[in-house]
């Protein structure tokens with residue numbers, strides 16, 4: 001019998017540069033500080049940048065995992081005790097779009113380590129490429145990051161629409177990033193939720209928001225994750241609050257999670 005404890009989350013966005021990587025990296029810190037274990041995988045093989053945010057140059061990366069005989073455990077890089085990452089690499093065009101065989105290798109290798117952690121987080125590239133969509137479909141939950149910009153709303157709507165109509169996925173959590181106020185965040189969520197309800201007949205879940213915060217920009221420049229650089233900054237507090245909600249979700253859905261595989265391959269009809 002399957003008794004899985006790992007919650008898998010795909011972090012995605014329609015538009016690029018909205019803050020996915022920063023949010024998911026700092027979410028990992030917040031979860032770790034609350035005594036959870038987490039592994040974060042950089043899935044952006046076109047423009048990887050988790051390693052850059054951490055100021056590290058890992059020896060092995062996703063390319064080695066996919067193209068040679070190394071195990072996922074060999075590629076893991078510890079960030080903090082109980083918080084590891086699987087780095088990617090930039091500028092490998094042949095891997096930006098993974099064919100089914102390569103996806104299969106990734107799937108099998110990832111599963112050898114995923115069960116060790118409470119959370120498996122996939123930091124996806126932006127947009128609606130076939131690889132992004134199939135990685136998003138693998139995870140148990142999808143977290144869509146949006147900003148109040150109209151282009152972010154239209155791009156995320158387009159992405160959700162493709163996942164709903166072609167992959168049958170109907171559950172999405174939304175994080176509004178770079179909001180000037182709670183009110184702006186709420187309005188932004190409501191706008192996207194209304195479009196998804198009216199045209200796609202799905203209900204989005206509001207996970208919360210992160211303030212626009214220059215401290216986050218500074219932390220990027222210093223290549224030090226925000227949670228370490230300024231744990232009391234407004235954006236840090238917001239990310240702690242997102243982590244608490246995700247922990248509540250995992251606790252409240254432990255039976256459901258136990259019955260489901262950590263990653264599930266999408267079977268098209």
Ligand SMILES: Nc1ncnc2c1ncn2[C@@H]1O[C@H](COP(=O)(O)OP(=O)(O)OP(=O)(O)O)[C@@H](O)[C@H]1O
Nearest residue numbers: 016017018019020021022126178211212213216220
């Ligand atoms: N809450 C915030 N407040 C202020 N600036 C932010 C915030 N979140 C993100 N940014 C800015 O946006 C930039 C891009 O963030 P990040 O790299 O996390 O985005 P991304 O969605 O992962 O991008 P990509 O689509 O390229 O993967 C950051 O370097 C920072 O300058």
Ligand SMILES: [Mg+2]
Nearest residue numbers: 020021044049
């Ligand atoms: Mg990113």
